[in-house]
Amino acid sequence: MSSPSARWTAFAGQRLLASGPPAEVVTAARHALDAGDSEPLLLFDDATGRPVDFHLRGSLKEVLARLQSAPAPTEEGSEPRGPGRPKLGVVAREVTLLPRHWEWLATQPGGASVALRKLVEAARATHGDADRVRQAQAAADRFMTMMAGNAPGYEEAARALYAGDRTRFNKWTRAWPDDIRDCARRLAAPAFVRDAP
Structure with a gap:
């Protein structure tokens, strides 16, 4: 699981x-x-x-x-792995592109699948920090909504989370129950990379 x-x-x-x-x-x-x-x-x-x-x-x-x-959770819309290249963990899914995109992919060495994998890996390397910030914001926000959605300062804390403002976030979560506040701050910490020294 x-x-x-x-x-x-x-x-x-x-x-x-x-x-x-x-x-x-x-x-x-x-x-x-x-x-x-x-x-x-x-x-x-x-x-x-x-x-x-x-x-x-x-x-x-x-x-x-x-x-x-329990089986490991799968991403939404993915199918359990079946035959074909199990060591690589290749998962087949539908991709919808414009004709000009398919034409470009067809000219790439290794074909469309190899080109798409290279593009995804390049995007992950380029945007990895932004992705981590976005994931931390989403995780902290989901937790806060469930555990502190009615707490004083919740809306202001959520705004500060998405603004990347740790000082304001800490201010608005200060009055929350200790364990909820501490967990929300821990989950949100990667969202505040911009204010790191």
């Missing part, structure tokens, strides 16, 4: 239970349930800020087994 580098965060109400590898996080969440914690439990994927739909029913051993046996 998750890659080895994945990081999840679990909350019981407004209280942070754990943040780290998924197995550690679901263990902490399962222990909270076993201890009779009545607060609603929420698990988040730190990379996206989205809630993780993972069932904590059963014993800890059963929960961890379910975590290990």
